Amino acid sequence: MSTTADAQPVDGPGTDQSWSLTAGLAGPACSCRLAAPVTSSVRDTRLWHPFADMAAVRGAEVVIERGEGIWVFDTEGRRYLDGTAALWYSNVGHGRKEIAEAVAAQLSRLEAYSIFGDLANPPALELADRLAGLAPMPDPRVFLVTGGGEAIETATKLSRLYWHTLGKPERVHVVSRTHAYHGSYGFGTSLGGIEPNRAGFGPLLPSTTRVPHDSVEALEQALVELGPENVAAFVFEPVIGAGGVHPPAPGYVEGVYEACASLGVLVVCDSTICGFGRLGTWFGFERFGIEPDMVIFAKGVTSGYLPMGGVVVNGVVLATEGAKVKNPHRVELAGLYWHFVDVVWIFLFPLLYLV
Numbered sequence: 247m248s249t250t251a252d253a254q255p256v257d258g259p260g261t262d263q264s265w266s267l268t269a270g271l272a273g274p275a276c277s278c279r280l281a282a283p284v285t286s287s288v289r290d291t292r293l294w295h296p297f298a299d300m301a302a303v304r305g306a307e308v309v310i311e312r313g314e315g316i317w318v319f320d321t322e323g324r325r326y327l328d329g330t331a332a333l334w335y336s337n338v339g340h341g342r343k344e345i346a347e348a349v350a351a352q353l354s355r356l357e358a359y360s361i362f363g364d365l366a367n368p369p370a371l372e373l374a375d376r377l378a379g380l381a382p383m384p385d386p387r388v389f390l391v392t393g394g395g396e397a398i399e400t401a402t403k404l405s406r407l408y409w410h411t412l413g414k415p416e417r418v419h420v421v422s423r424t425h426a427y428h429g430s431y432g433f434g435t436s437l438g439g440i441e442p443n444r445a446g447f448g449p450l451l452p453s454t455t456r457v458p459h460d461s462v463e464a465l466e467q468a469l470v471e472l473g474p475e476n477v478a479a480f481v482f483e484p485v486i487g488a489g490g491v492h493p494p495a496p497g498y499v500e501g502v503y504e505a506c507a508s509l510g511v512l513v514v515c516d517s518t519i520c521g522f523g524r525l526g527t528w529f530g531f532e533r534f535g536i537e538p539d540m541v542i543f544a545k546g547v548t549s550g551y552l553p554m555g556g557v558v559v560n561g562v563v564l565a566t567e568g569a570k571v572k573n574p575h576r577v578e579l580a581g582l583y584w585h586f587v588d589v590v591w592i593f594l595f596p597l598l599y600l601v
Contacts, residue, residue, distance in 0.1 A: 296430075313340025334487060334519045335545035345551050377547075377558060380528045383537050385561025390554070394518035394544035395429030397555040398481070401540045402433040405479035405512045408563055419477045421468055421511075423459040425489030428481060428516055437481055440489050459486060460494075462501035474509035479539075484530040487519035499534040512539040512563070518555070522546030529558075539563050 295303050309321045316339060318328045328336065338345075352369060359367050374388040389404075391397050402420055409417035422428065426439040436451035438444060439459065455472065457464040469477055484499060486492040506513045515538040520530030522543075527533055529541050537560065544555030 315339040315341065332550055333545075334524075335548075335550040337522050337524070337546035338549040342549075342551075345549075349551065377543075377556070381541060381558045382529075382532055383541075383558070383560045385564070387559050387561070387564055388556055389559065390556045392553045393429075393555040394516075394542060395431040395434050395555075397518070397542040397544055397557050398428045398434045398437070398516060399431050401514045401542055401557045402437070402479070402481070404540065404557065404559065404563075405514060408512065409478055414475070416476055417478045419453045419455065419472055420479050420481060421455045421457060421465065421472075421477060422481045423483075423486070424456050425459045425486050425492060426456070426481075426483060426516075427486070427488035428483075429518075459489075459492060460498065462498060462505060465502050466505045469505065469509050469511060474511055477509075477511050479512040479514050480506050481514040481516060483516045483518075484520045484525060484534065494534075499531070499536060503534075503536040503538070514538065514540045514542065516542045518542055518544045522549075 289307075290304055291307055293307075294300065295307075310318045310326075311321050312319050313328065313336075316328055318326050318332075318340060320326070328340070331337065356367065359365070361367065361370055370390065374390070377388045378386045389400055391400055405420065406418050409415065420433075420437060422437040422439060424439040426437065427443070428434040428437045430438075430443065432451055433454075435444060435447065436454045437456075439456045444450060455468055457468045465480065469480075480502065482499075482502065485494065503513055505511075513536070515529070515531045515536075517530045521541075522528060522545075524530065524546065525533060529543065531538055531541065539560045540563070541558040542555070543558065547556070548554045
């Protein structure tokens with residue numbers, strides 16, 4: 247399953263030819279095409295496009311060179327209504343000068359610095375405080391990474407580490423859903439429920455299971471069959487995005503949350519697409535009245551102006567007694583040392599301006 251961008255003429259000031267970029271469903275072979283005419287000059291490309299049929303893309307790229315609010319413009323001067331918000335991340339619009347100026351000011355002061363060990367920097371601290379204040383969960387902590395793909399890797403490893411620190415290292419199984427998309431890294435591909443995205447890579451990571459995306463009963467049955475004593479977490483998107491834009495049926499989110507809670511399984515909410523206003527709240531899950539153990543965020547947190555993602559971790563998880571075990575991310579729980587995955591970009595992010 248993939249997203250196809252279809253351009254259609256729209257009425258709008260400032261140009262004689264405007265087009266609309268809207269998302270629809272394509273077949274299992276990934277493609278991106280525009281109904282608008284593309285440049286007449288044919289050129290090959292050295293850029294390998296993700297989720298693309300490169301045989302079709304070569305010599306037929308649509309090159310977007312600038313944006314203003316909800317509009318983007320190609321190199322031929324055509325204007326498009328960006329109905330997809332790029333790849334579901336331009337939540338505050340293109341070309342925001344105050345954001346560009348804030349980034350430039352921070353670059354001139356300090357471009358980036360590690361926050362390993364006891365090191366920190368004001369923008370990273372300010373952003374973590376702001377995100378924690380927005381998350382409706384007790385005493386949260388924020389783990390920063392560079393995007394949603396890294397965030398799902400981090401959350402999955404943290405869910406396994408949680409049970410390891412409690413003396414239950416056998417609890418490594420992670421359950422996800424059909425049609426789900428959780429990035430294209432190792433864990434994300436293994437947890438994903440879009441079959442074409444899983445094909446051709448050989449054996450994926452073990453100890454993962456997918457259940458029908460719309461059935462609470464299927465999840466309950468899978469947890470019982472696997473044995474909840476073997477399951478680390480259940481991962482879900484409040485609204486499935488890349489897998490077809492599937493809103494949950496009434497009561498579904500509440501039902502799977504209750505099922506996991508009754509069996510002692512951690513709940514990881516992937517709000518990479520759904521967060522920062524797309525569902526009307528900061529993280530999307532608030533409208534369902536649940537309190538997940540971890541929340542993944544990315545995309546809209548910076549509106550695409552910089553690469554950023556992360557995991558908000560419920561303070562209840564962090565309060566694990568005696569939990570002080572290192573993993574490859576150098577995360578020690580309840581110690582509590584926070585060593586972020588990478589050198590963190592410390593610019594003043596767009597989120598700091600959303601009040």
